[in-house]
Amino acid sequence: MKISLSKYIIALQQLGRLSFTQKEACDELGLSVDYIKVSANRLIVHKKLFMPKRGFYVIIPVTDQVHGFIDPFYYIDNLMRFLNSNYYVGLLSAAQRYGAAHQQPQALQIISEKQIYPIIKPGAHIRFYKKLHFPEAKYIQSLKTDIGYVNISTPELTAYDLIRYPHASGQIHNIATVLIELEELIKVSHFKKFLQDANDHSSIQRLGYLFEFLRIERLSKVCKDWIISHESRPVPLVPNNAYDPSHLVYPWKIYVNEEVETDL
Numbered sequence: 001m002k003i004s005l006s007k008y009i010i011a012l013q014q015l016g017r018l019s020f021t022q023k024e025a026c027d028e029l030g031l032s033v034d035y036i037k038v039s040a041n042r043l044i045v046h047k048k049l050f051m052p053k054r055g056f057y058v059i060i061p062v063t064d065q066v067h068g069f070i071d072p073f074y075y076i077d078n079l080m081r082f083l084n085s086n087y088y089v090g091l092l093s094a095a096q097r098y099g100a101a102h103q104q105p106q107a108l109q110i111i112s113e114k115q116i117y118p119i120i121k122p123g124a125h126i127r128f129y130k131k132l133h134f135p136e137a138k139y140i141q142s143l144k145t146d147i148g149y150v151n152i153s154t155p156e157l158t159a160y161d162l163i164r165y166p167h168a169s170g171q172i173h174n175i176a177t178v179l180i181e182l183e184e185l186i187k188v189s190h191f192k193k194f195l196q197d198a199n200d201h202s203s204i205q206r207l208g209y210l211f212e213f214l215r216i217e218r219l220s221k222v223c224k225d226w227i228i229s230h231e232s233r234p235v236p237l238v239p240n241n242a243y244d245p246s247h248l249v250y251p252w253k254i255y256v257n258e259e260v261e262t263d264l
Helices: 005-014 022-029 033-045 076-080 091-097 155-164 171-185 190-197 201-213 217-228
Strands: 019-020 049-053 056-061 085-088 107-110 119-121 124-130 140-145 150-153
Touching: 005 019, 005 022, 005 033, 005 056, 019 022, 019 076, 022 033, 022 056, 033 049, 049 076, 049 119, 049 124, 056 076, 076 085, 076 107, 076 150, 085 091, 091 107, 091 150, 091 155, 091 171, 150 155, 155 171, 155 190, 155 201, 171 201, 190 217, 201 217
Parallel strands: 085 150, 107 124
Antiparallel strands: 019 056, 049 056, 085 107, 119 124, 140 150
């Protein structure tokens, strides 16, 4: 006996699931795509379902139906499986989970292996940043949630990405502030191993300069040792901003083109 989509989402919640795909519903219920679409649209109107991407549905628990959405952090893992892309929660969103984001990010920031258009809907603001050289699994950890697991960058990878994607990180002043709060979670041994696999000289130069500026000597030393053993070209502290060639700081080979200020 076929059941309705309404009963189907109740059954999924009892199993601890808060999302499903259009194909899953069709296959498991034996119903047509058109029927699922019409039924889903009706449930969306009544704030029982939410569709962040076409063909992917999120179930809204009763306690959240007044808003009509849930925090995308809780379904991002299933969404990225649906989009068939490796991913991890990164940048300010990762820093926030570590208690190190000075300001709450306006969107859930996802580093992905594929180019994915952002999701900008009420209750679901997700930004995707494609990374060509996706990190090894050892630099990504699984964070347990109430309904599953979410991939998140380690503190070491988070710090690196903040400087790698400055426009997504609130620019140099906010990056410096977040690094202060993130610093105690970064282990020297892990950071050394991470830098051995890193392939972006300019990011390591900028990160090392900031750690030294912030007097975080144990991490600036790791960067300094890396810089000494690698041939690097001079780069500006803030990319794309004008700089004075006379303001070159060694050993980082950084043109200091903006005075760094923190909020702490």
